[in-house]
Structures are given as C-alpha cells and as structure tokens.
Amino acid sequence: xxxxxxxxxxxxxxxxxxxxxxxxxxxxxxxxxxxxxxxxxxxxxxxxxxxxxxxxxxxxxxxxxxxxxxxxxxxxxxxxxxxxxxxxxxxxxxxxxxxxxxxxxxxxxxxxxxxxxxxxxxxxxxxxxxxxxxxxxxxxxxxxxxxxxxxxxxxxxxxxxxxxxxxxxxxxxxxxxxxxxxxxxxxxxxxxxxxxxxxxxxxxxxxxxxxxxxxxxxxxxx
Numbered sequence: 001x002x003x004x005x006x007x008x009x010x011x012x013x014x015x016x017x018x019x020x021x022x023x024x025x026x027x028x029x030x031x032x033x034x035x036x037x038x039x040x041x042x043x044x045x046x047x048x049x050x051x052x053x054x055x056x057x058x059x060x061x062x063x064x065x066x067x068x069x070x071x072x073x074x075x076x077x078x079x080x081x082x083x084x085x086x087x088x089x090x091x092x093x094x095x096x097x098x099x100x101x102x103x104x105x106x107x108x109x110x111x112x113x114x115x116x117x118x119x120x121x122x123x124x125x126x127x128x129x130x131x132x133x134x135x136x137x138x139x140x141x142x143x144x145x146x147x148x149x150x151x152x153x154x155x156x157x158x159x160x161x162x163x164x165x166x167x168x169x170x171x172x173x174x175x176x177x178x179x180x181x182x183x184x185x186x187x188x189x190x191x192x193x194x195x196x197x198x199x200x201x202x203x204x205x206x207x208x209x210x211x212x213x214x215x216x217x218x219x220x221x222x
Contacts, residue, residue, distance in 0.1 A: 149215060
C-alpha cells in the first residue's frame with residue numbers, strides 16, 4: 001500500500017483548480033468542497049426550481065426533501081426566502097389535499113434529490129483526490145489542510161490500491177496526535193484539580209470535541 005501508482009493522472013480541469021483553491025487548514029477538503037458544492041446546488045434550487053420541471057417532478061415524487069436537507073435549507077444564511085417559500089407552499093398544498101381526504105400527509109423519509117446531489121459531489125471530490133494524489137499541487141493542498149477526515153480516508157483507500165507513504169504518514173501522525181492528547185487528558189484525572197489544570201493547555205481540555213470532525217468531518221451546512 002506504500003508504493004506509488006504508476007498510472008498518470010488525467011488532465012487538470014476547472015474542478016481540480018477549484019478544489020486546490022478551496023482548501024482550508026484544519027478542514028477535510030473533501031467535506032469542505034462537498035459543502036460548497038451543496039451551497040451552490042441549494043442556491044440554484046431556490047433561484048431556478050420554478051423553471052426546472054424534472055426537478056419539480058422529482059420533488060413531488062419524493063414528497064420534497066428529506067428532513068436533514070430541509071433543515072439545512074431553512075438554515076441557509078443571507079438568503080431571500082421566496083424560493084424556499086415556493087417549494088414549501090407546494091409541500092403544504094399536497095399535505096392539505098391529503099388531510100382533506102382524511103389521509104396522512106406524505107413525508108420524505110428516505111433519499112431525496114439533495115441526497116443524490118451530495119453523494120455525487122462527494123464522489124467527484126474523492127475522485128479528484130484519488131486521481132491527483134501523486135500530483136505536487138494536490139499533495140501541497142492535502143498537507144496544508146491537515147488531511148482528510150477518517151471517513152473520507154477510508155473511502156479513498158477503497159478507491160486506490162496504492163497510496164503514497166507521505167499521505168499515510170500524514171493521517172497516522174494526525175490520529176496519533178489526537179490520541180496522545182486524549183490519553184493525557186484521561187490520565188490527568190488521576191491528579192488533583194490544581195495539578196490537572198497546570199498539566200493541560202486550553203487546547204488539551206477541549207480536544208475531545210474535535211473527535212467527531214476528525215472521524216466524520218465537520219457538520220454539514222450550506
């Protein structure tokens with residue numbers, strides 16, 4: 001698994017450069033770019049959904065968006081609410097029609113159009129990393145970000161048979177650093193309160209809060 005793949009990466013296009021440019025320190029770049037892509041998709045949904053007949057048909061068939069994406073849509077900052085109001089009006093009209101017939105309103109309890117879009121964006125970004133992992137620009141971006149969350153690391157390992165040593169070392173060191181901090185934090189409870197406070201930094205005291213992001217990436221928002 002430590003050997004480099006001999007395959008040449010594909011030609012670089014706009015998605016590659018957008019991925020590299022969007023990298024931020026301390027954030028899984030696959031999570032970050034997927035979140036950005038979903039923000040763009042939601043913007044388009046609110047601006048163009050009235051004219052997108054296939055999407056409107058899909059939303060009607062699915063009974064709207066799933067609960068998670070509905071909440072994320074409602075939480076979008078700095079947005080005029082007209083597009084969302086149009087979408088939600090349709091959902092309530094269908095709910096009222098069902099209630100008038102004495103039937104329970106249909107709700108989306110499974111996948112929705114946004115779920116499919118998010119999966120596609122996630123796969124595309126993972127594919128970029130897999131394709132360009134031996135590229136110096138991608139390497140610099142991944143190192144600058146601090147690495148992928150463990151979820152996307154595992155997914156990437158399922159896509160590529162060989163991973164470069166620097167990539168595995170980066171993620172091993174990151175996980176080992178957090179593990180060491182958590183061990184020190186746990187061990188500090190054997191000390192008195194004063195000794196424990198003296199032995200820890202402010203970062204140590206809250207390091208456990210970063211576990212979810214380290215494993216699963218940051219909470220998805222738009």
